[in-house]
Amino acid sequence: MDVQTLRQRLQHEPETLSHKLQASHFVAAQQKLDTALTWQAMADDHVIVTPDSSFYPPLLHEIDDAPTVLFCKGDVQSLLRPAIAIVGSRDASRNGLQQAYDFASQLAAAGLTIVSGMAAGIDGAAHQGCLAAGGNTLGILGTGVEQIYPRRHKQLFIDVRQQGCLVSEFWPDVKPFAGNFPKRNRIISGIALGTLLIEARRKSGSLITARLASEQGREVFAIPGNVLAGDHQGCHDLIKNGAKLVEDLADIIEELPPLLQAHLESLAIEPHLANQDSSELPFSRLLASVGYETTALDVVVEHSGITLDLVLEQLLELELQGWVAAVPGGYVRLKRS
Incomplete structure:
Protein backbone atom coordinates (compact mmCIF):
# COMPACT_ATOMS: atom_id res chain seq x y z
CA MET A 1 0.00 0.00 0.00
CA ASP A 2 1.46 3.38 -1.03
CA VAL A 3 1.77 6.35 1.36
CA GLN A 4 -1.02 8.33 -0.26
CA THR A 5 -3.50 5.48 -0.01
CA LEU A 6 -2.57 4.90 3.62
CA ARG A 7 -3.01 8.61 4.44
CA GLN A 8 -6.46 8.62 2.83
CA ARG A 9 -7.56 5.58 4.76
CA LEU A 10 -6.42 7.09 8.05
CA GLN A 11 -8.26 10.31 7.21
CA HIS A 12 -11.49 8.41 6.60
CA GLU A 13 -11.17 6.20 9.70
CA PRO A 14 -9.87 8.37 12.53
CA GLU A 15 -12.89 7.78 14.74
CA THR A 16 -12.76 4.03 14.25
CA LEU A 17 -9.04 3.89 15.00
CA SER A 18 -9.48 6.08 18.08
CA HIS A 19 -12.19 3.82 19.41
CA LYS A 20 -10.02 0.78 18.83
CA LEU A 21 -7.13 2.36 20.74
CA GLN A 22 -9.42 3.39 23.57
CA ALA A 23 -10.86 -0.11 23.73
CA SER A 24 -7.36 -1.61 23.75
CA HIS A 25 -6.28 0.68 26.59
CA PHE A 26 -9.44 -0.12 28.53
CA VAL A 27 -8.84 -3.87 28.22
CA ALA A 28 -5.21 -3.51 29.38
CA ALA A 29 -6.28 -1.37 32.34
CA GLN A 30 -9.01 -3.84 33.25
CA GLN A 31 -6.51 -6.69 33.17
CA LYS A 32 -4.16 -4.80 35.53
CA LEU A 33 -7.06 -4.09 37.86
CA ASP A 34 -8.08 -7.76 37.88
CA THR A 35 -4.48 -8.76 38.65
CA ALA A 36 -4.35 -6.34 41.60
CA LEU A 37 -7.68 -7.49 43.03
CA THR A 38 -6.67 -11.15 42.66
CA TRP A 39 -3.46 -10.43 44.57
CA GLN A 40 -5.37 -8.62 47.33
CA ALA A 41 -7.71 -11.59 47.76
CA MET A 42 -4.81 -14.03 48.22
CA ALA A 43 -4.20 -13.16 51.91
CA ASP A 44 -5.77 -11.12 54.70
CA ASP A 45 -2.66 -8.94 55.02
CA HIS A 46 -2.61 -8.04 51.31
CA VAL A 47 -4.00 -4.52 51.14
CA ILE A 48 -4.18 -1.99 48.30
CA VAL A 49 -4.00 1.53 49.71
CA THR A 50 -5.03 4.58 47.68
CA PRO A 51 -4.95 8.30 48.65
CA ASP A 52 -8.59 8.21 49.77
CA SER A 53 -7.96 5.21 52.04
CA SER A 54 -7.88 5.61 55.82
CA PHE A 55 -4.54 3.76 55.80
CA TYR A 56 -2.77 6.14 53.41
CA PRO A 57 0.25 7.62 55.29
CA PRO A 58 -0.70 11.19 56.31
CA LEU A 59 2.68 12.73 55.46
CA LEU A 60 2.63 11.26 51.93
CA HIS A 61 -0.37 13.44 51.15
CA GLU A 62 1.94 16.44 51.51
CA ILE A 63 4.51 15.56 48.83
CA ASP A 64 4.13 16.73 45.23
CA ASP A 65 4.42 13.34 43.50
CA ALA A 66 2.63 11.15 46.01
CA PRO A 67 2.04 7.56 44.83
CA THR A 68 -1.50 6.90 43.59
CA VAL A 69 -1.47 3.31 44.84
CA LEU A 70 0.46 1.35 47.46
CA PHE A 71 0.56 -2.44 47.56
CA CYS A 72 0.99 -3.37 51.22
CA LYS A 73 1.87 -6.75 52.67
CA GLY A 74 1.68 -6.91 56.46
CA ASP A 75 0.21 -4.65 59.13
CA VAL A 76 -1.10 -1.55 57.33
CA GLN A 77 -1.64 0.16 60.70
CA SER A 78 2.14 0.65 60.66
CA LEU A 79 1.70 3.22 57.88
CA LEU A 80 -0.08 5.58 60.27
CA ARG A 81 2.51 5.73 63.07
CA PRO A 82 5.17 8.48 63.38
CA ALA A 83 8.33 7.28 61.66
CA ILE A 84 12.01 7.97 61.12
CA ALA A 85 13.85 6.78 58.00
CA ILE A 86 17.36 5.32 58.24
CA VAL A 87 19.42 4.93 55.05
CA GLY A 88 23.07 4.62 54.07
CA SER A 89 25.70 2.54 52.35
CA ARG A 90 25.02 -0.92 50.97
CA ASP A 91 28.69 -1.71 51.59
CA ALA A 92 28.78 -0.49 55.18
CA SER A 93 31.52 -1.08 57.72
CA ARG A 94 30.97 -3.12 60.87
CA ASN A 95 30.69 0.14 62.81
CA GLY A 96 28.13 1.57 60.40
CA LEU A 97 25.99 -1.54 60.63
CA GLN A 98 26.16 -1.42 64.42
CA GLN A 99 25.16 2.26 64.43
CA ALA A 100 22.16 1.56 62.19
CA TYR A 101 21.11 -1.37 64.38
CA ASP A 102 21.52 0.56 67.64
CA PHE A 103 19.78 3.76 66.53
CA ALA A 104 16.90 1.78 65.03
CA SER A 105 16.55 -0.20 68.27
CA GLN A 106 16.51 2.95 70.40
CA LEU A 107 14.09 4.81 68.14
CA ALA A 108 11.80 1.79 68.01
CA ALA A 109 11.91 1.48 71.80
CA ALA A 110 10.85 5.14 71.95
CA GLY A 111 7.75 4.30 69.91
CA LEU A 112 8.83 5.38 66.44
CA THR A 113 8.40 3.28 63.31
CA ILE A 114 11.61 2.69 61.34
CA VAL A 115 11.46 3.17 57.57
CA SER A 116 14.10 1.94 55.14
CA GLY A 117 14.51 0.34 51.74
CA MET A 118 15.25 -3.34 52.55
CA ALA A 119 18.62 -3.08 50.76
CA ALA A 120 21.82 -4.73 51.94
CA GLY A 121 23.99 -2.82 54.42
CA ILE A 122 22.56 0.03 56.49
CA ASP A 123 18.95 -0.60 55.41
CA GLY A 124 18.98 -4.21 56.52
CA ALA A 125 20.70 -3.43 59.82
CA ALA A 126 18.12 -0.72 60.60
CA HIS A 127 15.20 -3.08 59.94
CA GLN A 128 16.84 -5.79 62.09
CA GLY A 129 17.53 -3.40 64.96
CA CYS A 130 13.92 -2.29 64.97
CA LEU A 131 12.62 -5.85 64.89
CA ALA A 132 14.92 -6.86 67.76
CA ALA A 133 13.45 -4.05 69.87
CA GLY A 134 9.91 -5.23 69.15
CA GLY A 135 9.11 -2.17 67.03
CA ASN A 136 7.25 -1.59 63.78
CA THR A 137 9.21 -1.23 60.56
CA LEU A 138 8.26 -0.33 56.99
CA GLY A 139 10.18 -1.79 54.07
CA ILE A 140 9.72 0.47 51.03
CA LEU A 141 10.55 -1.58 47.97
CA GLY A 142 11.89 -0.78 44.52
CA THR A 143 10.26 -3.99 43.27
CA GLY A 144 6.83 -5.53 43.61
CA VAL A 145 6.00 -6.90 47.07
CA GLU A 146 6.16 -10.47 45.77
CA GLN A 147 9.82 -10.07 44.76
CA ILE A 148 12.52 -10.70 47.38
CA TYR A 149 15.53 -8.54 46.59
CA PRO A 150 18.28 -9.01 47.57
CA ARG A 151 17.77 -12.75 47.94
CA ARG A 152 19.85 -12.84 51.14
CA HIS A 153 17.04 -10.90 52.84
CA LYS A 154 14.45 -13.65 52.45
CA GLN A 155 14.07 -14.08 56.21
CA LEU A 156 14.06 -10.32 56.73
CA PHE A 157 11.12 -9.99 54.30
CA ILE A 158 9.23 -12.59 56.34
CA ASP A 159 10.02 -10.83 59.62
CA VAL A 160 9.08 -7.35 58.36
CA ARG A 161 5.78 -8.68 57.06
CA GLN A 162 5.02 -10.14 60.51
CA GLN A 163 6.15 -7.11 62.52
CA GLY A 164 5.50 -4.23 60.15
CA CYS A 165 4.70 -3.85 56.48
CA LEU A 166 6.25 -4.28 53.04
CA VAL A 167 5.19 -1.42 50.78
CA SER A 168 5.54 -0.76 47.04
CA GLU A 169 3.94 1.44 44.43
CA PHE A 170 4.81 -1.14 41.78
CA TRP A 171 2.56 -4.04 40.78
CA PRO A 172 3.26 -7.11 42.97
CA ASP A 173 5.29 -9.10 40.42
CA VAL A 174 7.49 -6.25 39.12
CA LYS A 175 11.08 -7.48 39.10
CA PRO A 176 14.19 -5.47 40.08
CA PHE A 177 14.91 -2.59 37.70
CA ALA A 178 17.64 -0.04 38.41
CA GLY A 179 15.48 2.99 37.64
CA ASN A 180 12.81 2.04 40.17
CA PHE A 181 15.04 2.21 43.25
CA PRO A 182 15.74 5.97 43.16
CA LYS A 183 12.04 6.49 42.43
CA ARG A 184 10.96 4.75 45.64
CA ASN A 185 13.28 6.99 47.71
CA ARG A 186 10.71 9.81 47.71
CA ILE A 187 8.35 7.45 49.57
CA ILE A 188 11.02 6.55 52.15
CA SER A 189 11.62 10.23 52.94
CA GLY A 190 8.03 11.32 52.41
CA ILE A 191 6.50 8.87 54.84
CA ALA A 192 8.87 9.87 57.69
CA LEU A 193 9.31 12.88 59.96
CA GLY A 194 13.03 12.84 59.24
CA THR A 195 15.80 10.83 57.60
CA LEU A 196 19.00 9.66 59.29
CA LEU A 197 22.03 8.99 57.08
CA ILE A 198 24.80 6.63 58.13
CA GLU A 199 28.00 6.13 56.12
CA ALA A 200 26.98 7.88 52.91
CA ARG A 201 29.68 8.43 50.32
CA ARG A 202 29.56 11.32 47.89
CA LYS A 203 27.28 10.43 44.94
CA SER A 204 25.69 7.78 47.17
CA GLY A 205 22.13 6.78 46.34
CA SER A 206 21.14 7.54 49.92
CA LEU A 207 21.96 11.21 49.28
CA ILE A 208 19.01 11.23 46.87
CA THR A 209 16.80 10.33 49.82
CA ALA A 210 18.38 13.13 51.89
CA ARG A 211 17.80 15.67 49.12
CA LEU A 212 14.20 14.57 48.73
CA ALA A 213 13.65 14.81 52.50
CA SER A 214 14.96 18.38 52.46
CA GLU A 215 12.75 19.31 49.49
CA GLN A 216 9.76 17.78 51.27
CA GLY A 217 10.40 19.94 54.34
CA ARG A 218 11.51 17.02 56.52
CA GLU A 219 14.39 16.86 58.97
CA VAL A 220 17.74 15.51 57.74
CA PHE A 221 20.12 13.91 60.26
CA ALA A 222 23.65 12.63 59.65
CA ILE A 223 26.21 10.74 61.73
CA PRO A 224 29.77 11.99 61.17
CA GLY A 225 32.80 9.75 60.86
CA ASN A 226 36.53 9.73 60.25
CA VAL A 227 37.46 12.69 58.01
CA LEU A 228 40.19 10.59 56.38
CA ALA A 229 37.79 7.85 55.33
CA GLY A 230 35.68 8.19 52.19
CA ASP A 231 32.74 6.37 53.76
CA HIS A 232 31.43 9.50 55.50
CA GLN A 233 32.02 12.30 52.99
CA GLY A 234 28.38 12.48 51.98
CA CYS A 235 27.31 12.79 55.63
CA HIS A 236 29.89 15.52 56.23
CA ASP A 237 28.65 17.46 53.20
CA LEU A 238 25.10 17.24 54.53
CA ILE A 239 26.16 18.54 57.93
CA LYS A 240 28.00 21.45 56.28
CA ASN A 241 24.78 22.29 54.45
CA GLY A 242 22.51 22.26 57.50
CA ALA A 243 21.76 18.64 58.37
CA LYS A 244 21.62 17.90 62.10
CA LEU A 245 24.79 16.25 63.41
CA VAL A 246 23.75 13.18 65.42
CA GLU A 247 25.70 11.57 68.25
CA ASP A 248 22.89 10.06 70.28
CA LEU A 249 19.14 9.48 70.35
CA ALA A 250 18.37 12.84 71.95
CA ASP A 251 19.81 14.68 68.94
CA ILE A 252 16.95 13.23 66.88
CA ILE A 253 14.18 13.44 69.46
CA GLU A 254 14.73 17.16 70.12
CA GLU A 255 14.09 17.98 66.44
CA LEU A 256 10.72 16.25 66.25
CA PRO A 257 7.37 18.13 66.45
CA PRO A 258 6.72 19.44 70.01
CA LEU A 259 3.73 17.20 70.75
CA LEU A 260 5.56 14.06 69.69
CA GLN A 261 8.71 15.20 71.51
CA ALA A 262 6.73 15.69 74.73
CA HIS A 263 5.22 12.23 74.37
CA LEU A 264 8.63 10.61 73.88
CA GLU A 265 10.13 12.53 76.78
CA SER A 266 7.30 11.24 78.97
CA LEU A 267 8.72 7.78 78.30
CA ALA A 268 11.79 8.83 80.34
CA ILE A 269 14.12 9.48 77.41
CA GLU A 270 16.94 11.64 78.74
CA PRO A 271 17.74 14.90 76.88
CA HIS A 272 21.28 13.64 76.36
CA LEU A 273 22.58 10.21 77.16
CA ALA A 274 25.39 10.56 79.68
CA ASN A 275 28.48 8.45 79.13
CA GLN A 276 29.48 6.13 81.90
CA ASP A 277 32.70 6.93 83.71
Whole structure:
Protein backbone atom coordinates (compact mmCIF):
# COMPACT_ATOMS: atom_id res chain seq x y z
CA MET A 1 0.00 0.00 0.00
CA ASP A 2 1.46 3.38 -1.03
CA VAL A 3 1.77 6.35 1.36
CA GLN A 4 -1.02 8.33 -0.26
CA THR A 5 -3.50 5.48 -0.01
CA LEU A 6 -2.57 4.90 3.62
CA ARG A 7 -3.01 8.61 4.44
CA GLN A 8 -6.46 8.62 2.83
CA ARG A 9 -7.56 5.58 4.76
CA LEU A 10 -6.42 7.09 8.05
CA GLN A 11 -8.26 10.31 7.21
CA HIS A 12 -11.49 8.41 6.60
CA GLU A 13 -11.17 6.20 9.70
CA PRO A 14 -9.87 8.37 12.53
CA GLU A 15 -12.89 7.78 14.74
CA THR A 16 -12.76 4.03 14.25
CA LEU A 17 -9.04 3.89 15.00
CA SER A 18 -9.48 6.08 18.08
CA HIS A 19 -12.19 3.82 19.41
CA LYS A 20 -10.02 0.78 18.83
CA LEU A 21 -7.13 2.36 20.74
CA GLN A 22 -9.42 3.39 23.57
CA ALA A 23 -10.86 -0.11 23.73
CA SER A 24 -7.36 -1.61 23.75
CA HIS A 25 -6.28 0.68 26.59
CA PHE A 26 -9.44 -0.12 28.53
CA VAL A 27 -8.84 -3.87 28.22
CA ALA A 28 -5.21 -3.51 29.38
CA ALA A 29 -6.28 -1.37 32.34
CA GLN A 30 -9.01 -3.84 33.25
CA GLN A 31 -6.51 -6.69 33.17
CA LYS A 32 -4.16 -4.80 35.53
CA LEU A 33 -7.06 -4.09 37.86
CA ASP A 34 -8.08 -7.76 37.88
CA THR A 35 -4.48 -8.76 38.65
CA ALA A 36 -4.35 -6.34 41.60
CA LEU A 37 -7.68 -7.49 43.03
CA THR A 38 -6.67 -11.15 42.66
CA TRP A 39 -3.46 -10.43 44.57
CA GLN A 40 -5.37 -8.62 47.33
CA ALA A 41 -7.71 -11.59 47.76
CA MET A 42 -4.81 -14.03 48.22
CA ALA A 43 -4.20 -13.16 51.91
CA ASP A 44 -5.77 -11.12 54.70
CA ASP A 45 -2.66 -8.94 55.02
CA HIS A 46 -2.61 -8.04 51.31
CA VAL A 47 -4.00 -4.52 51.14
CA ILE A 48 -4.18 -1.99 48.30
CA VAL A 49 -4.00 1.53 49.71
CA THR A 50 -5.03 4.58 47.68
CA PRO A 51 -4.95 8.30 48.65
CA ASP A 52 -8.59 8.21 49.77
CA SER A 53 -7.96 5.21 52.04
CA SER A 54 -7.88 5.61 55.82
CA PHE A 55 -4.54 3.76 55.80
CA TYR A 56 -2.77 6.14 53.41
CA PRO A 57 0.25 7.62 55.29
CA PRO A 58 -0.70 11.19 56.31
CA LEU A 59 2.68 12.73 55.46
CA LEU A 60 2.63 11.26 51.93
CA HIS A 61 -0.37 13.44 51.15
CA GLU A 62 1.94 16.44 51.51
CA ILE A 63 4.51 15.56 48.83
CA ASP A 64 4.13 16.73 45.23
CA ASP A 65 4.42 13.34 43.50
CA ALA A 66 2.63 11.15 46.01
CA PRO A 67 2.04 7.56 44.83
CA THR A 68 -1.50 6.90 43.59
CA VAL A 69 -1.47 3.31 44.84
CA LEU A 70 0.46 1.35 47.46
CA PHE A 71 0.56 -2.44 47.56
CA CYS A 72 0.99 -3.37 51.22
CA LYS A 73 1.87 -6.75 52.67
CA GLY A 74 1.68 -6.91 56.46
CA ASP A 75 0.21 -4.65 59.13
CA VAL A 76 -1.10 -1.55 57.33
CA GLN A 77 -1.64 0.16 60.70
CA SER A 78 2.14 0.65 60.66
CA LEU A 79 1.70 3.22 57.88
CA LEU A 80 -0.08 5.58 60.27
CA ARG A 81 2.51 5.73 63.07
CA PRO A 82 5.17 8.48 63.38
CA ALA A 83 8.33 7.28 61.66
CA ILE A 84 12.01 7.97 61.12
CA ALA A 85 13.85 6.78 58.00
CA ILE A 86 17.36 5.32 58.24
CA VAL A 87 19.42 4.93 55.05
CA GLY A 88 23.07 4.62 54.07
CA SER A 89 25.70 2.54 52.35
CA ARG A 90 25.02 -0.92 50.97
CA ASP A 91 28.69 -1.71 51.59
CA ALA A 92 28.78 -0.49 55.18
CA SER A 93 31.52 -1.08 57.72
CA ARG A 94 30.97 -3.12 60.87
CA ASN A 95 30.69 0.14 62.81
CA GLY A 96 28.13 1.57 60.40
CA LEU A 97 25.99 -1.54 60.63
CA GLN A 98 26.16 -1.42 64.42
CA GLN A 99 25.16 2.26 64.43
CA ALA A 100 22.16 1.56 62.19
CA TYR A 101 21.11 -1.37 64.38
CA ASP A 102 21.52 0.56 67.64
CA PHE A 103 19.78 3.76 66.53
CA ALA A 104 16.90 1.78 65.03
CA SER A 105 16.55 -0.20 68.27
CA GLN A 106 16.51 2.95 70.40
CA LEU A 107 14.09 4.81 68.14
CA ALA A 108 11.80 1.79 68.01
CA ALA A 109 11.91 1.48 71.80
CA ALA A 110 10.85 5.14 71.95
CA GLY A 111 7.75 4.30 69.91
CA LEU A 112 8.83 5.38 66.44
CA THR A 113 8.40 3.28 63.31
CA ILE A 114 11.61 2.69 61.34
CA VAL A 115 11.46 3.17 57.57
CA SER A 116 14.10 1.94 55.14
CA GLY A 117 14.51 0.34 51.74
CA MET A 118 15.25 -3.34 52.55
CA ALA A 119 18.62 -3.08 50.76
CA ALA A 120 21.82 -4.73 51.94
CA GLY A 121 23.99 -2.82 54.42
CA ILE A 122 22.56 0.03 56.49
CA ASP A 123 18.95 -0.60 55.41
CA GLY A 124 18.98 -4.21 56.52
CA ALA A 125 20.70 -3.43 59.82
CA ALA A 126 18.12 -0.72 60.60
CA HIS A 127 15.20 -3.08 59.94
CA GLN A 128 16.84 -5.79 62.09
CA GLY A 129 17.53 -3.40 64.96
CA CYS A 130 13.92 -2.29 64.97
CA LEU A 131 12.62 -5.85 64.89
CA ALA A 132 14.92 -6.86 67.76
CA ALA A 133 13.45 -4.05 69.87
CA GLY A 134 9.91 -5.23 69.15
CA GLY A 135 9.11 -2.17 67.03
CA ASN A 136 7.25 -1.59 63.78
CA THR A 137 9.21 -1.23 60.56
CA LEU A 138 8.26 -0.33 56.99
CA GLY A 139 10.18 -1.79 54.07
CA ILE A 140 9.72 0.47 51.03
CA LEU A 141 10.55 -1.58 47.97
CA GLY A 142 11.89 -0.78 44.52
CA THR A 143 10.26 -3.99 43.27
CA GLY A 144 6.83 -5.53 43.61
CA VAL A 145 6.00 -6.90 47.07
CA GLU A 146 6.16 -10.47 45.77
CA GLN A 147 9.82 -10.07 44.76
CA ILE A 148 12.52 -10.70 47.38
CA TYR A 149 15.53 -8.54 46.59
CA PRO A 150 18.28 -9.01 47.57
CA ARG A 151 17.77 -12.75 47.94
CA ARG A 152 19.85 -12.84 51.14
CA HIS A 153 17.04 -10.90 52.84
CA LYS A 154 14.45 -13.65 52.45
CA GLN A 155 14.07 -14.08 56.21
CA LEU A 156 14.06 -10.32 56.73
CA PHE A 157 11.12 -9.99 54.30
CA ILE A 158 9.23 -12.59 56.34
CA ASP A 159 10.02 -10.83 59.62
CA VAL A 160 9.08 -7.35 58.36
CA ARG A 161 5.78 -8.68 57.06
CA GLN A 162 5.02 -10.14 60.51
CA GLN A 163 6.15 -7.11 62.52
CA GLY A 164 5.50 -4.23 60.15
CA CYS A 165 4.70 -3.85 56.48
CA LEU A 166 6.25 -4.28 53.04
CA VAL A 167 5.19 -1.42 50.78
CA SER A 168 5.54 -0.76 47.04
CA GLU A 169 3.94 1.44 44.43
CA PHE A 170 4.81 -1.14 41.78
CA TRP A 171 2.56 -4.04 40.78
CA PRO A 172 3.26 -7.11 42.97
CA ASP A 173 5.29 -9.10 40.42
CA VAL A 174 7.49 -6.25 39.12
CA LYS A 175 11.08 -7.48 39.10
CA PRO A 176 14.19 -5.47 40.08
CA PHE A 177 14.91 -2.59 37.70
CA ALA A 178 17.64 -0.04 38.41
CA GLY A 179 15.48 2.99 37.64
CA ASN A 180 12.81 2.04 40.17
CA PHE A 181 15.04 2.21 43.25
CA PRO A 182 15.74 5.97 43.16
CA LYS A 183 12.04 6.49 42.43
CA ARG A 184 10.96 4.75 45.64
CA ASN A 185 13.28 6.99 47.71
CA ARG A 186 10.71 9.81 47.71
CA ILE A 187 8.35 7.45 49.57
CA ILE A 188 11.02 6.55 52.15
CA SER A 189 11.62 10.23 52.94
CA GLY A 190 8.03 11.32 52.41
CA ILE A 191 6.50 8.87 54.84
CA ALA A 192 8.87 9.87 57.69
CA LEU A 193 9.31 12.88 59.96
CA GLY A 194 13.03 12.84 59.24
CA THR A 195 15.80 10.83 57.60
CA LEU A 196 19.00 9.66 59.29
CA LEU A 197 22.03 8.99 57.08
CA ILE A 198 24.80 6.63 58.13
CA GLU A 199 28.00 6.13 56.12
CA ALA A 200 26.98 7.88 52.91
CA ARG A 201 29.68 8.43 50.32
CA ARG A 202 29.56 11.32 47.89
CA LYS A 203 27.28 10.43 44.94
CA SER A 204 25.69 7.78 47.17
CA GLY A 205 22.13 6.78 46.34
CA SER A 206 21.14 7.54 49.92
CA LEU A 207 21.96 11.21 49.28
CA ILE A 208 19.01 11.23 46.87
CA THR A 209 16.80 10.33 49.82
CA ALA A 210 18.38 13.13 51.89
CA ARG A 211 17.80 15.67 49.12
CA LEU A 212 14.20 14.57 48.73
CA ALA A 213 13.65 14.81 52.50
CA SER A 214 14.96 18.38 52.46
CA GLU A 215 12.75 19.31 49.49
CA GLN A 216 9.76 17.78 51.27
CA GLY A 217 10.40 19.94 54.34
CA ARG A 218 11.51 17.02 56.52
CA GLU A 219 14.39 16.86 58.97
CA VAL A 220 17.74 15.51 57.74
CA PHE A 221 20.12 13.91 60.26
CA ALA A 222 23.65 12.63 59.65
CA ILE A 223 26.21 10.74 61.73
CA PRO A 224 29.77 11.99 61.17
CA GLY A 225 32.80 9.75 60.86
CA ASN A 226 36.53 9.73 60.25
CA VAL A 227 37.46 12.69 58.01
CA LEU A 228 40.19 10.59 56.38
CA ALA A 229 37.79 7.85 55.33
CA GLY A 230 35.68 8.19 52.19
CA ASP A 231 32.74 6.37 53.76
CA HIS A 232 31.43 9.50 55.50
CA GLN A 233 32.02 12.30 52.99
CA GLY A 234 28.38 12.48 51.98
CA CYS A 235 27.31 12.79 55.63
CA HIS A 236 29.89 15.52 56.23
CA ASP A 237 28.65 17.46 53.20
CA LEU A 238 25.10 17.24 54.53
CA ILE A 239 26.16 18.54 57.93
CA LYS A 240 28.00 21.45 56.28
CA ASN A 241 24.78 22.29 54.45
CA GLY A 242 22.51 22.26 57.50
CA ALA A 243 21.76 18.64 58.37
CA LYS A 244 21.62 17.90 62.10
CA LEU A 245 24.79 16.25 63.41
CA VAL A 246 23.75 13.18 65.42
CA GLU A 247 25.70 11.57 68.25
CA ASP A 248 22.89 10.06 70.28
CA LEU A 249 19.14 9.48 70.35
CA ALA A 250 18.37 12.84 71.95
CA ASP A 251 19.81 14.68 68.94
CA ILE A 252 16.95 13.23 66.88
CA ILE A 253 14.18 13.44 69.46
CA GLU A 254 14.73 17.16 70.12
CA GLU A 255 14.09 17.98 66.44
CA LEU A 256 10.72 16.25 66.25
CA PRO A 257 7.37 18.13 66.45
CA PRO A 258 6.72 19.44 70.01
CA LEU A 259 3.73 17.20 70.75
CA LEU A 260 5.56 14.06 69.69
CA GLN A 261 8.71 15.20 71.51
CA ALA A 262 6.73 15.69 74.73
CA HIS A 263 5.22 12.23 74.37
CA LEU A 264 8.63 10.61 73.88
CA GLU A 265 10.13 12.53 76.78
CA SER A 266 7.30 11.24 78.97
CA LEU A 267 8.72 7.78 78.30
CA ALA A 268 11.79 8.83 80.34
CA ILE A 269 14.12 9.48 77.41
CA GLU A 270 16.94 11.64 78.74
CA PRO A 271 17.74 14.90 76.88
CA HIS A 272 21.28 13.64 76.36
CA LEU A 273 22.58 10.21 77.16
CA ALA A 274 25.39 10.56 79.68
CA ASN A 275 28.48 8.45 79.13
CA GLN A 276 29.48 6.13 81.90
CA ASP A 277 32.70 6.93 83.71
CA SER A 278 35.52 5.11 81.97
CA SER A 279 36.42 3.38 85.22
CA GLU A 280 33.10 1.50 85.04
CA LEU A 281 33.84 0.09 81.60
CA PRO A 282 35.21 -3.46 81.28
CA PHE A 283 38.96 -3.49 80.68
CA SER A 284 38.82 0.30 80.30
CA ARG A 285 42.54 0.63 79.63
CA LEU A 286 42.40 -1.82 76.74
CA LEU A 287 39.07 -0.54 75.48
CA ALA A 288 40.46 3.00 75.25
CA SER A 289 43.14 1.66 72.89
CA VAL A 290 40.63 0.32 70.33
CA GLY A 291 39.35 2.95 67.92
CA TYR A 292 36.06 3.24 66.04
CA GLU A 293 38.03 2.66 62.85
CA THR A 294 40.08 -0.50 62.34
CA THR A 295 42.89 -0.63 64.91
CA ALA A 296 45.76 -3.06 64.31
CA LEU A 297 46.54 -5.54 67.08
CA ASP A 298 50.10 -4.26 67.52
CA VAL A 299 48.72 -0.73 67.96
CA VAL A 300 46.36 -1.95 70.68
CA VAL A 301 49.25 -3.65 72.47
CA GLU A 302 51.46 -0.56 72.21
CA HIS A 303 48.81 1.94 73.35
CA SER A 304 47.48 -0.18 76.19
CA GLY A 305 50.88 -1.20 77.57
CA ILE A 306 49.47 -4.68 78.21
CA THR A 307 51.18 -7.93 77.22
CA LEU A 308 50.03 -9.59 74.01
CA ASP A 309 48.64 -12.67 75.78
CA LEU A 310 46.51 -10.54 78.10
CA VAL A 311 45.40 -8.28 75.23
CA LEU A 312 44.13 -11.29 73.27
CA GLU A 313 42.34 -12.66 76.33
CA GLN A 314 40.65 -9.34 77.14
CA LEU A 315 39.78 -8.64 73.49
CA LEU A 316 38.00 -11.98 73.30
CA GLU A 317 35.99 -11.11 76.41
CA LEU A 318 35.14 -7.64 75.03
CA GLU A 319 34.07 -9.22 71.73
CA LEU A 320 31.77 -11.66 73.50
CA GLN A 321 30.21 -8.73 75.39
CA GLY A 322 29.66 -6.76 72.18
CA TRP A 323 32.15 -3.96 72.92
CA VAL A 324 34.54 -4.67 70.04
CA ALA A 325 34.57 -6.72 66.87
CA ALA A 326 37.36 -8.47 65.03
CA VAL A 327 37.64 -7.21 61.45
CA PRO A 328 40.22 -7.65 58.69
CA GLY A 329 43.33 -5.80 59.86
CA GLY A 330 42.51 -5.66 63.56
CA TYR A 331 39.61 -4.62 65.83
CA VAL A 332 36.98 -1.87 65.96
CA ARG A 333 35.12 -0.53 68.95
CA LEU A 334 31.33 -0.78 68.65
CA LYS A 335 29.97 1.37 71.45
CA ARG A 336 30.98 4.13 73.80
CA SER A 337 29.26 3.17 77.03
